[in-house]
Amino acid sequence: MLRGKLYDLALLVISCVFGLFPAVSQAALFKVLVVMSYHEDFYWSKDIKEGIDRALRDKCDITYFYMDTKNHFEKGEEKALEAYKLYQKMRPRGVIASDDNAQSMFVVPYLKNKVSTPIIFCGVNEAPEKYGYPASNVTGVLERSHLIESLSFLKQLVPSVKSIGFMMKDNPTSRAFLKYFNSKSDSYPVEKSEFELPGTLQEAISVAKDFKTRYDALFIDNMGGLPDENGTPLTPEVIIPKLLKLYNKPTLCANMKPVKLGVLCAIIKVTQEQGILAGEMLLKAMEGTRLSQLPIIQNHKGKAVINVTTMKALGIRPAPMALQQVELIKTEE
Structure with missing residues (x-):
């Protein structure tokens, strides 16, 4: 009888602990910042987001930032500075930067070889050498048309x-x-x-x-x-x-x-392939794989x-x- 009461008490304590701290499991999620070159409603941005979410949503808390340079290229550097301030505030475990404008305006001026955070690019049309990629903290996925x-x-x-x-x-x-x-x-x-x-x-x-x-x-x-x-x-x-x-x-x-x-x-x-590949690479980097072991790749599908x-x-x-x-x-x- 005493053993049964002790067992019931243990269950009660465990239930109370999980009731008091319902978000304990969420604490293990990686914080990730995704900087998109274009606007939120653009079909390309939507598809890449879908791919990133598919690769990371179970293990990451993802924040998206949109630079809107397809509509307002002239404001790109201003938006890139906003993205950097968000990065400083968030202190994410990893960053994904999508498309070329996010590289030239955000990653290269603020993050490349300046922070230890792993940065994965995707949707890049230029030769990676233009941005000095790969870098000590940057690798990613090139975009190539069929x-x-x-x-x-x-x-x-x-x-x-x-x-x-x-x-x-x-x-x-x-x-x-x-x-x-x-x-x-x-x-x-x-x-x-x-x-x-x-x-x-x-x-x-x-x-x-x-x-x-x-x-x-x-x-x-x-x-x-x-x-x-x-x-x-x-x-x-x-x-x-x-x-x-x-x-x-x-x-x-x-x-x-x-x-x-x-x-x-x-x-x-x-398009989703870009987001999936970038997400998979970032997850490996955040879990301990060195970026030197994650070479630059490109889409194939x-x-x-x-x-x-x-x-x-x-x-x-x-x-x-x-x-x-x-x-x-x-x-x-």
Whole structure:
């Protein structure tokens, strides 16, 4: 009888302890700061966040900071300073910095080789050497498009395509993509190509009209934030359908969102992969793996997608083989 009472008392004590301290298990979570180059509602930011959350949510308390440089590049350095002040206040166990602007404006000036906190980058289009990566406390994930694969896929759908024009908004990401474009040009399955970086919507409209007369197909991506005649940054939902209507010929891109907006096809990057890989690397670093044992890597996953609304509108009838293992989607309303 006495043993039973002692057992019941022990259970009561244990219950009281856990009742008084319900968050004890949470104390073991790693504090992580994620600095995003772009804004919270941007599809790319959402997808990378989804990947990071998937990799870290069970072991980390994650705080997100958005620099909004796609819409307001001129305020990027000011936002980077805000991010650094947040870093100082939080004292996180680890940091993820997404896309190029977060590297040049935040990591390099404030954190690289200056703190012991492990920093993992993702979504970086530039060569890592531009930022001095890898560094003593920095490694991460490069972003590379499946460009040659996308061009070959387009040729499967529309064999008559022999020339292509490329158009992306003028910003650091697009300029880095242009370097990648030039480095691969000898491998393109097209006879000629040209790359333009418009800085305004009106310039983009002029490029679309010009390319329509000279090229069989158009590559269009990374157009979000392009300003109108009043200087107001516009969303991809406004820009891309307008340009596609003007061009009205086969198109391709590198990401899912433009396909949903009416671009014909792509071998798209799986954006969440950037966040998952960065999260996995950071978790290893926070658990004790040296960054020297975590070399810089790049994304590899790709997925073939076709916008069937656009395909039908252009009268394209691909061979059945071209539609195998392809995701078919309709234009967003």
